[in-house]
Amino acid sequence: MSKPDFVIRNLHVQVEGKEILKGVDLHIRGGEIHAIMGPNGTGKSTLASAIMGHPHYEVTEGEILLDGQNVLEMSVDERARAGLFLAMQYPAEVPGVSNANFIRTALNARRGEGNEIPVLQFHRRLVQKMKELSIDPSFAERYLNEGFSGGEKKRNEILQMAMLEPRIAILDEIDSGLDIDALKIVANGVNQLRSDNIGFLIITHYQRLLNYIVPDVVHVMMQGRIVKSGDAKLAEELEAKGYDWLKQELGIEDETVEVEA
Structure with missing residues (x-):
């Protein structure tokens, strides 16, 4: 299997007429x-x-390519089958569908x-992975x-x-709301999966996650653009100094662009 290759070029996205990504x-x-940080x-x-193709977000310019394929021409389920995965910041509860059945169907x-x-x-594979992530086996049959x-x-x-073994995994603030023990378990799970067969995009506010998942590249996003990139030391600098020095350096006064989805 070839190494995954994921490219985003000049991506512009708007919501209800307001441009968010520029x-x-x-x-x-x-x-x-790769880690993306920012206010x-x-x-x-x-x-x-x-x-991932959320219908609320309209791509107005640019392209997204996974292994040379145009992601923007795919439906959400086609993107998932092609190898994109999103670990959500606020995972939904789905009554009536057991955890095991959901994962097996996916x-x-x-x-x-x-x-x-x-x-x-x-079943054997699920039990092993649950053990590695310190998940009680009974959770397999819970909704x-x-x-x-x-x-x-x-x-x-x-x-x-x-279980799904995606080619590109996007982790959207997977560390939010976690205590230190849970954070270490989640980080360990990510580190166990690290290989040439998968690439990661980690979105986070805090450098503490990057103490346990050391990124190759750290990007800073402001005003809908990536304004600075560096190695893991950049995250440490942001933790120590905040973002004001970077805003001043770049002449940014108000970085907020997102709207409530």
Whole structure:
């Protein structure tokens, strides 16, 4: 299997006539972890939603390519089958659908008709992954995310990612609301999956997550654009100094561009 190659060029996105993303460029290869940081309301979550095809977000210019294929011509389910995965900031509760059934259905859709995973093989794999992520085995038969704590929901997102084996994984503030123990478990799950067969885009406000998942590249987003990129030391600098020095350096007075989706 070739290494994944994910390219975003000059991406512009608007919501209800207001432009949110104003020319985003990004290139993620297999084996790489890219982190996007920035103040609230600068377009980070809009980027994640636009990549996955949320209907509320209209792409007005630019392109998104996964392994040379035009993502913008795909429906949401086609993007997922092609290998895009989004771990959501606020995972939804789905009463009546067990966690195991949801994951198996998603995995079989990803594998394609005629290549469905045998039930016993799926069960063994699910049990092993749940053990690695410190998820109680009983959660397999509970309804998807129903009654789960915030930390359990986030671990469940990582469990889905581990089972689906995407080519590009987008983690949208996967660290929000986690205590330090849950954060370490989630980070460990990501680190276990790190290989040339997957690339990561991690959206976060805080450098603390990047203490446990060390990125290859850190990008800073302001006013709907990536305004600065660097290595992991850039995140440390932002943690120590905040964003005001960068706003001053770039002449940015008001970085807020996002609207409520």
